[in-house]
Amino acid sequence: xxxxxxxxxxxxxxxxxxxxxxxxxxxxxxxxxxxxxxxxxxxxxxxxxxxxxxxxxxxxxxxxxxxxxxxxxxxxxxxxxxxxxxxxxxxxxxxxxxxxxxxxxxxxxxxxxxxxxxxxxxxxxxxxxxxxxxxxxxxxxxxxxxxxxxxxxxxxxxxxxxxxxxxxxxxxxxxxxxxxxxxxxxxxxxxxxxxxxxxxxxxxxxxxx
Amino acid sequence: xxxxxxxxxxxxxxxxxxxxxxxxxxxxxxxxxxxxxxxxxxxxxxxxxxxxxxxxxxxxxxxxxxxxxxxxxxxxxxxxxxxxxxxxxxxxxxxxxxxxxxxxxxxxxxxxxxxxxxxxxxxxxxxxxxxxxxxxxxxxxxxxxxxxxxxxxxxxxxxxxxxxxxxxxxxxxxxxxxxxxxxxxxxxxxxxxxxxxxxxxxxxxxxxx
Numbered sequence: 001x002x003x004x005x006x007x008x009x010x011x012x013x014x015x016x017x018x019x020x021x022x023x024x025x026x027x028x029x030x031x032x033x034x035x036x037x038x039x040x041x042x043x044x045x046x047x048x049x050x051x052x053x054x055x056x057x058x059x060x061x062x063x064x065x066x067x068x069x070x071x072x073x074x075x076x077x078x079x080x081x082x083x084x085x086x087x088x089x090x091x092x093x094x095x096x097x098x099x100x101x102x103x104x105x106x107x108x109x110x111x112x113x114x115x116x117x118x119x120x121x122x123x124x125x126x127x128x129x130x131x132x133x134x135x136x137x138x139x140x141x142x143x144x145x146x147x148x149x150x151x152x153x154x155x156x157x158x159x160x161x162x163x164x165x166x167x168x169x170x171x172x173x174x175x176x177x178x179x180x181x182x183x184x185x186x187x188x189x190x191x192x193x194x195x196x197x198x199x200x201x202x203x204x205x206x207x208x209x
Numbered sequence: 210x211x212x213x214x215x216x217x218x219x220x221x222x223x224x225x226x227x228x229x230x231x232x233x234x235x236x237x238x239x240x241x242x243x244x245x246x247x248x249x250x251x252x253x254x255x256x257x258x259x260x261x262x263x264x265x266x267x268x269x270x271x272x273x274x275x276x277x278x279x280x281x282x283x284x285x286x287x288x289x290x291x292x293x294x295x296x297x298x299x300x301x302x303x304x305x306x307x308x309x310x311x312x313x314x315x316x317x318x319x320x321x322x323x324x325x326x327x328x329x330x331x332x333x334x335x336x337x338x339x340x341x342x343x344x345x346x347x348x349x350x351x352x353x354x355x356x357x358x359x360x361x362x363x364x365x366x367x368x369x370x371x372x373x374x375x376x377x378x379x380x381x382x383x384x385x386x387x388x389x390x391x392x393x394x395x396x397x398x399x400x401x402x403x404x405x406x407x408x409x410x411x412x413x414x415x416x417x418x
C-alpha cells in the first residue's frame with residue numbers, strides 16, 4: 001500500500017532522506033564522543049556505521065540520476081539542522097532516546113513513502129532503509145539506566161513525547177502542503193501507524209508514550 | 210621486509226590499531242560537525258566511513274580470536290585519547306591537517322608492523338589498512354585554504370612539524386621498549402621511511418616539513 005497514492009518527487013525525496021541519515025550519523029558520532037565507556041563507544045560505532053551506509057546508499061541514488069548530493073540535500077538542511085538542535089538533548093540519555101525514537105520513526109516514514117517511488121526504486125530504497133539500524137545498543141543502555149533510576153523513566157517519557165511531536169513535523173514537511181490537504185483522510189492512517197510503532201518503542205523501554 | 214624481525218603480539222596490535230582508527234573516525238566526525246559547507250560535509254562522510262570500516266575490520270579480527278574488543282582496546286585508550294586531544298587542533302584547518310598527517314603516518318606504520326604478523330593475517334590487515342582513506346578531500350580543502358591565505362601555510366607547516374613528533378611517539382609506543390633497544394638500528398630505517406612519506410604529504414600541500 002503506498003502512502004495515499006502519493007508520489008514523492010525523486011530527487012527531493014532522496015535529498016531529504018539522505019540529509020536526515022547524515023544527521024542521524026552525526027548524532028550517533030556525538031553519542032560516541034560522550035560515551036561513558038569503551039563498550040558503549042564500540043557498540044555505537046556499529047549504529048553510526050549503519051546510518052552512514054544508509055546515507056551513502058541514498059547519495060548513490062542521487063548521483064545515479066545526475067544530481068549533486070550537496071545541492072539536492074541543501075534545501076532540507078536548515079529545517080533538519082534545527083530539528084537536530086531541538087532534539088539533541090541535554091545529556092547522554094536524552095541523546096540516545098532521540099537517536100532511537102526519531103531514527104525509528106523517520107526510517108519507518110521514509111520506507112512508507114518509498115512505496116510511491118516509480119519502478120524498482122521503491123523496493124530498493126525500502127530494503128536499504130529497512131536494514132537493521134544497530135540501535136539495539138541504545139535500548140540496552142536506556143533500559144539499564146531507567147532500571148537503575150526510576151525517576152529517569154518519567155523524565156525520559158516526557159522527553160519522548162516532545163520528540164515524537166518534533167519528529168512528526170519533519171515527516172509532514174516531506175509531504176507537499178497541497179498533497180496533505182487533498183489526501184488528509186488517506187494520510188492520517190499512515191501517521192497513526194507511525195505513532196503506534198513509536199508507542200511500541202516507548203513501551204519496550206518501559207516508558208509511557 | 211618485516212619491521213626488524215619484530216613480531217607484534219596479535220591482540221595488542223589489533224587493539225591499538227582498532228582504537229586508533231576509532232579515534233580517526235571520531236576526529237573526522239568532528240570535522241563533519243564543524244564543516245563550513247555541505248559539500249565538505251558530504252566528502253568527509255566518505256573518509257569517516259573508511260576509518261570506521263578499518264576499525265570494524267580490526268574489531269572483527271579481535272572477535273575472531275575470542276577477544277572482547279573493548280577490553281583489548283582499553284589499555285591503549287588513555288595514551289591515544291591524550292594524543293587526539295593534543296592533535297585535534299584549534300580550528301578546522303588544523304583538524305584536517307591532523308587527520309591527514311597522523312592518519313597517513315599511522316596507517317603506514319600499522320601496515321609496516323603487520324609484516325610481522327603470523328600466517329595470512331599480515332597481508333589481510335595490510336589490505337584492510339591500505340585501502341583508500343578517502344582523505345583526498347582533506348588535501349583539496351587544505352590546498353585551497355593555503356592558496357587563499359599564504360600566512361596559513363607557515364602556520365600549518367609549524368602545526369605539521371608538531372604533529373609528526375606526537376605521531377611518531379604513538380608509533381614508538383606500539384613497540385615494546387626492550388624490542389626497541391635491541392633492534393634500534395634495524396627499526397630506525399623504518400621510521401626514516403615513515404618520515405619520508407610524511408614529508409611527501411607535507412610537500413604535496415606546499416608545506417615545508
